Amino acid sequence: MAKKAMYNQEGLEKLRELIKDVDIAMLTTQTAEGLLSRPMKTQEVEFDGDLWFLTKKDTDKYQELQQNPDVNVAYVGKSYVSIRGKAELVESLDKKKEIWNEAYEKLLQTSYDDPNIILLKVEAESAEYWESGNMAKKMVYLVKRMTGNEPDSTNMNETIEL
Amino acid sequence: MAKKAMYNQEGLEKLRELIKDVDIAMLTTQTAEGLLSRPMKTQEVEFDGDLWFLTKKDTDKYQELQQNPDVNVAYVGKSYVSIRGKAELVESLDKKKEIWNEAYEKLLQTSYDDPNIILLKVEAESAEYWESGNMAKKMVYLVKRMTGNEPDSTNMNETIEL
Numbered sequence: 001m002a003k004k005a006m007y008n009q010e011g012l013e014k015l016r017e018l019i020k021d022v023d024i025a026m027l028t029t030q031t032a033e034g035l036l037s038r039p040m041k042t043q044e045v046e047f048d049g050d051l052w053f054l055t056k057k058d059t060d061k062y063q064e065l066q067q068n069p070d071v072n073v074a075y076v077g078k079s080y081v082s083i084r085g086k087a088e089l090v091e092s093l094d095k096k097k098e099i100w101n102e103a104y105e106k107l108l109q110t111s112y113d114d115p116n117i118i119l120l121k122v123e124a125e126s127a128e129y130w131e132s133g134n135m136a137k138k139m140v141y142l143v144k145r146m147t148g149n150e151p152d153s154t155n156m157n158e159t160i161e162l
Numbered sequence: 163m164a165k166k167a168m169y170n171q172e173g174l175e176k177l178r179e180l181i182k183d184v185d186i187a188m189l190t191t192q193t194a195e196g197l198l199s200r201p202m203k204t205q206e207v208e209f210d211g212d213l214w215f216l217t218k219k220d221t222d223k224y225q226e227l228q229q230n231p232d233v234n235v236a237y238v239g240k241s242y243v244s245i246r247g248k249a250e251l252v253e254s255l256d257k258k259k260e261i262w263n264e265a266y267e268k269l270l271q272t273s274y275d276d277p278n279i280i281l282l283k284v285e286a287e288s289a290e291y292w293e294s295g296n297m298a299k300k301m302v303y304l305v306k307r308m309t310g311n312e313p314d315s316t317n318m319n320e321t322i323e324l
Contacts, residue, residue: 026236028190028197028245035190035197035234039242039292040300072197074188076238082188095309107297130201135269137200 007049011140016047017125022077027053027122028085029069036061037074040120041107043099046055049142051083052099054108058116065089065120073122080130083122084141090119110151173302175230177243177289178209183237189215189284190251191223192230198223199236202282203269205261211304213245213284214261216270220278227251227282235284242292245284252281 019025019042028037038061043052051073053062065071065087067114075081093112096119110117127140181187181204200223204291205214217223227233228247236260237243255274258281262274272279289302 015172024238024242026199026238028199028234028236028244030192030197030232032245034232034248034287035192036246036290037188037190037234037236037244038290039238039297046285049285066221070192070196072190072199074190074199074236076186076188076201080186080188082190082197082199084198086196128200133202 008140008142012049015140018079018129019047019075022075022149026074028072029064030070031064041103042050044101047100049124051124052105053120054117055120056108056116057118062089062118071122078132080128083124083127085122088121088123090121092119095119111130165302168301170304173269173304174211177302178269180241180243180291181237184237188236190234191226192232193226203265208259211286213286215282216266217282218270219276219280224251225234234282240294243289245286245289247286250283253284254281257281269310
């Protein structure tokens, strides 16, 4: 993956505001059969460009993500947010401890130091959102790439697609 | 695509009940960049294995779907539903007229006979759902295939993945 040069701070803030109260996101992955999505409890730590989830190693999605890291994370709440990114499975006891809370304990029925629990980090690359009452699509390019493959502007761009 | 031999009626009914009050679904498609999702107004006609949406020909998703028909349709409401299927773009004035209503008129700002409006049919192949309060995953195989690639049972199968 291209190295991040800088974040689009305005875009990050907008997304942070849109997703902060959505407790469960839909994570879509590619599998040999097609596209699958499933609900994932969202992080309480503030969004800084990476989304953090917890999963278990003995699940299909753990296998799927190792084969194909392209994912989409959709937040359905007062607005609709689609975040495109790459997933990475991360082993870090410190980070697990940081994001662990009672909701995960109840959902996953274990503790953060269970070696079967692994972090799923999604590095957000771009996002689109639709505010309710105004279904015009808004695009957010989150990172300006060193490689310059993304459009030049790091500002929020608004496009319309119905 | 394999020819459908028979539907899993029990599965269809369960899904119908779960999705009927969700007005907007998230449709995820594969693109050269990764996975994108967007909100789509859902049909009012009863779900019989096919999901129907309306879109415009002058959109990215029209292009994307012609290149890669694998999609996921996620319904977030009282429960979480993930439907895996193949998309097909269908030209049918009669069908457009059948599913057209005032909400589409407002959203798409045109009429059903606009040649830029096209039907997007998603043939559902399998579905998974999670009921709120019980996050155990439930699988529904919707069609028993002639080719026999799908598991033998056409009944609902319950598997657990957290």
